[in-house]
Amino acid sequence: MSDEPVIQEEKKEEEVTKEQYLRLAADFENYKKMIERQLADAIKFANQSVVLAMIEVMDHFDQVIAHAPESTRASTEWYQGLEQTGKSFHEAMRQYGVERIETEGKQFDPTVMEAVSQMSEGPPDKVCSEIRAGYKMHERVIRPARVIIYK
Structure with missing residues (x-):
């Protein structure tokens, strides 16, 4: 065999x-x-929750700057210091991979934006205005922008 x-x-x-x-x-x-x-x-993304908390603080800071009286804006070093502090904060966030989502005048993008209202006059699905800024961290959306869009 x-x-x-x-x-x-x-x-x-x-x-x-x-x-x-x-x-x-x-x-x-x-x-x-x-x-x-x-x-x-x-x-x-380990510090994402800290970043989100800091973004909330920055939202309040930006509101203070946006609602400052015109007389304060033009004439005081105090206001200029506030603006510079805001710019420095945003730059520090950028260094850690956090970027604001641009929305003004852009086409509505549901992957990075939430439509909270609609306006009837304007180009369809274009962003009319931003209610709350959105942010990405290392290209990942960590907070979508809240926007008003045209119908």
Whole structure:
């Protein structure tokens, strides 16, 4: 009796085992890469809740600047100091990957904006005005902009 059929069968089993091993090794590498990406994202967005709290504070600060009396705006170093503080704060946020979402005059984009009201006169689906600024952190929306759009 020849050993040839047994050898052929063992070679087939060896090939199957080798393919399974290679698939398993590739799956493990993909798993490692996925875990590394998830960890990098977790680190990148770990301070998101702090950033959102700071954005709320900045909203109030921006309202103070926007509602300052005209006489205060033009003539005092105090107001200029407030403006500079606001600019510095926004720049610091940019350094940490936080960007304001531009909305004024743009086409409505539901991925970064929430429409809270509509106006009848104007180009359809264009942003008429912004109610609350929206922000992205490392290209991920962390707070959508609230806008009024034209019908």
